[in-house]
Amino acid sequence: xxxxxxxxxxxxxxxxxxxxxxxxxxxxxxxxxxxxxxxxxxxxxxxxxxxxxxxxxxxxxxxxxxxxxxxxxxxxxxxxxxxxxxxxxxxxxxxxxxxxxxxxxxxxxxxxxxxxxxxxxxxxxxxxxxxxxxxxxxxxxxxxxxxxxxxxxxxxxxxxxxxxxxxxxxxxxxxxxxxxxxxxxxxxxxxxxxxxxxxxxxxxxxxxxxxxxxxxxxxxxxxxxxxxxxxxxxxxxxxxxxxxxxxxxxxxxxxxxxxxxxxxxxxxxxxxxxxxxxxxxxxxxxxxxxxxxxxxxxxxxxxxxxxxxxxxxxxxxxxxx
Amino acid sequence: xxxxxxxxxxxxxxxxxxxxxxxxxxxxxxxxxxxxxxxxxxxxxxxxxxxxxxxxxxxxxxxxxxxxxxxxxxxxxxxxxxxxxxxxxxxxxxxxxxxxxxxxxxxxxxxxxxxxxxxxxxxxxxxxxxxxxxxxxxxxxxxxxxxxxxxxxxxxxxxxxxxxxxxxxxxxxxxxxxxxxxxxxxxxxxxxxxxxxxxxxxxxxxxxxxxxxxxxxxxxxxxxxxxxxxxxxxxxxxxxxxxxxxxxxxxxxxxxxxxxxxxxxxxxxxxxxxxxxxxxxxxx
Ligand SMILES: Nc1ncnc2c1ncn2[C@@H]1O[C@H](COP(=O)(O)OP(=O)(O)O)[C@@H](O)[C@H]1O
Ligand SMILES: [Mg+2]
Numbered sequence: 001x002x003x004x005x006x007x008x009x010x011x012x013x014x015x016x017x018x019x020x021x022x023x024x025x026x027x028x029x030x031x032x033x034x035x036x037x038x039x040x041x042x043x044x045x046x047x048x049x050x051x052x053x054x055x056x057x058x059x060x061x062x063x064x065x066x067x068x069x070x071x072x073x074x075x076x077x078x079x080x081x082x083x084x085x086x087x088x089x090x091x092x093x094x095x096x097x098x099x100x101x102x103x104x105x106x107x108x109x110x111x112x113x114x115x116x117x118x119x120x121x122x123x124x125x126x127x128x129x130x131x132x133x134x135x136x137x138x139x140x141x142x143x144x145x146x147x148x149x150x151x152x153x154x155x156x157x158x159x160x161x162x163x164x165x166x167x168x169x170x171x172x173x174x175x176x177x178x179x180x181x182x183x184x185x186x187x188x189x190x191x192x193x194x195x196x197x198x199x200x201x202x203x204x205x206x207x208x209x210x211x212x213x214x215x216x217x218x219x220x221x222x223x224x225x226x227x228x229x230x231x232x233x234x235x236x237x238x239x240x241x242x243x244x245x246x247x248x249x250x251x252x253x254x255x256x257x258x259x260x261x262x263x264x265x266x267x268x269x270x271x272x273x274x275x276x277x278x279x280x281x282x283x284x285x286x287x288x289x290x291x292x293x294x295x296x297x298x299x300x301x302x303x304x305x306x307x308x309x310x311x312x313x314x315x316x317x318x319x320x321x
Numbered sequence: 322x323x324x325x326x327x328x329x330x331x332x333x334x335x336x337x338x339x340x341x342x343x344x345x346x347x348x349x350x351x352x353x354x355x356x357x358x359x360x361x362x363x364x365x366x367x368x369x370x371x372x373x374x375x376x377x378x379x380x381x382x383x384x385x386x387x388x389x390x391x392x393x394x395x396x397x398x399x400x401x402x403x404x405x406x407x408x409x410x411x412x413x414x415x416x417x418x419x420x421x422x423x424x425x426x427x428x429x430x431x432x433x434x435x436x437x438x439x440x441x442x443x444x445x446x447x448x449x450x451x452x453x454x455x456x457x458x459x460x461x462x463x464x465x466x467x468x469x470x471x472x473x474x475x476x477x478x479x480x481x482x483x484x485x486x487x488x489x490x491x492x493x494x495x496x497x498x499x500x501x502x503x504x505x506x507x508x509x510x511x512x513x514x515x516x517x518x519x520x521x522x523x524x525x526x527x528x529x530x531x532x533x534x535x536x537x538x539x540x541x542x543x544x545x546x547x548x549x550x551x552x553x554x555x556x557x558x559x560x561x562x563x564x565x566x567x568x569x570x571x572x573x574x575x576x577x578x579x580x581x582x583x584x585x586x587x588x589x590x591x592x593x594x595x596x597x598x599x600x601x602x603x604x605x
Contacts (some may be wrong), residue, residue, distance in 0.1 A: 008432075094583055101541075110407070111407050125599040152375060200444070202440065202442055202444035203446055203447075204441070205402070205405075205440065205444065206444040206445075206446070206506070206509075207446075207461065208402065208405060208433065209400065209402060209433055209438040209510075210433065210434070210436065210437070210457060210458040210461050210462070210509070210510070210513065211430045211431070211433040211434035211458065211461060211462045212430070212462075213430055213461075216461045217461075220446070220457060220460075220461060221446065225448075249446070
C-alpha cells in the first residue's frame, strides 16, 4: 500500500577531504565577495563629499566638470558616454576579428602552427597596455586619420559618423576604440577559440559527410555551438574595454562633455579622466571617486551579465548565426 | 513495441502521391563502387594494403573482421573522409559508377553528397529540430526540393522513424533516444538521395530493438541505394548482406581482404580457414 510507505532520504557524511575542499572553496568565494564589497564601500565613502555637494542625480546626468565655480558643477554623463562609446567601438572591431582569428586557429591552421598561433594571441594579451597606448598615440593615430576622413565623407548620414564644419580627426573616440580593441582582441579570441575547440568532432564529421565545405560546416556546426562563447567573449572584452585607462588617457582630450561624433577630436572616459586628474584637490578626488564608483557598477554589471550568458548557454543550444 | 508490430507495413507509410524531386542533388539511383588496389596510411604506417572489392549497385556488402584491421579506414576512403585525418594518405583507385573519385576534377563535397555515411556513434545536430536535421544536407549543398515536407516524411519513413516523431518534428534532435538518433542520422543521409550509403557499425551502440529496426531499414533500402556496412555482429552480417568481405591484419602488418564472396558462401563454405574461424566466432 502506497499510503503506508515513507520515503527515506539517503545521505552520507562527506569524506574528510571533501569537507576540507568545501571549506576552502567557500572561503575563497567569501574572500572575493568581501573584497568586492570593501572596494564598493571605500568608493562610496570617499565620494560622499562630492555627491553631497552636487547631488546624486545631478552627478549622473550632468556633462561638465567645473570645480572653479561655487557650488562646483561636476557630473559623469559625458565620461560615461565616452566610456561606453569607446568600449562599443572596441568590441565592434575586436569581436569579428577575434572570431575570425579563433576560426582560423581551430579550423584552418595545421596542427603544428595551431600551437604557435594560440601562443601568439595569448602573448598579445600580455603586452602592457601602456605600450599599446603610446603606439596608438604616437603612430597609429596618424595612420587612422585618412580612414576617419573617408568614413566621415561617405557615412556622415549615420549620426555617430557625422562631424562639424572643420573637423580634426586626431584624438577621437574612434582612434581610442581601435587601440582599445587591440587589448580586447586577445580576450575575445582566446575565449572564443576555447569554445570552438570543444565543438563535438562527431558533429563536424556529420557535416562533412553530408558534403559540407569547411565554411558550410563552420556555419552549421561550429558557430551555433560557439554562440555562447562569442557572446561571453564579447562581454568580457567589453568589461576590459570599459576599464581601459592609459591608452584613452593618452589619446582623448579628456573634456567631460557629451561627444557623439566618434570620428572627431573630443571625448573622455571615466578611467582616462581619473588618470588625468588624479592628485588634484580633495574635492576633485572625491568627485573622481564617485566617477570610479559609477565605472565600478558598469563593469560589474557587464561581467555579471557575461558570466550568466556563458553559463546558461550550454554551447550548442543556439540557432544558426 | 514488438517485432511483429514493426515489421508489418504501417498504414501511415507514404501512399507515394508524388515523390519529392531534388534539383542539384546526386544522380538518381544506386551506384556501383569499386576499389582497385586500395592502400591507406596514417603517417608512415601502412594500415591497409591492396584491397580489390566490387560493391555492386543496389547490393548490401558487409565488411567484417576483427578490430583494427582497417574496415573503418577503408569505408572512409569510399567517401573521401579519410583525407580529413591529418597525415592520412592513400594509394589505388576508388570508382563510383566508373568514375575515379580521387581523379582530377572530382571534389570531395560532390563525392560525399553521392556517398552518404552513418557513423558508429549517433551524431545528429543536437540543437537543430528533427526536421532541420533531416534537411541539413540539402541546406549544406544548396539542393532545392519541390516538396520539403514530403521529403522529410519520406526520409524518416525510410529510416523507420516517422511514426515515432511525426508529432514532434520541431523538437530538437538531441532529445531522442540513442536508437532514434541513429535512425535520424540515417534519414538525414537519405534525404539528399545518395547513390551509396556507408554504415560504420551503426548498431554497436544500440539496444536489440533499435538494431532490428535498422536492419529492417537496410532491407528496405536494398536496390534503391548501394549499402556498405561494417559490423562486428556475425548474425547481422549474415542477415542483411548479399556479399561479404573479410578483413584481417596480422600483427604489425597492414590489413588485407582475406576473402570475399556471396554472404552464404562466406558463412557456410569459406575457402580460407581464417575466415571460417572468424565467422564461427573462434577469434576476434
Ligand atoms: N586517426 C588515426 N590515426 C592514426 N592511426 C589510425 C587512425 N585511425 C585508425 N588508425 C589505425 O589504423 C588501423 C585501422 O583502423 P580502423 O580502420 O579504425 O580499423 P577497424 O575499423 O577495422 O577497427 C588501426 O591499427 C588503427 O590504430
Ligand atoms: Mg572501425
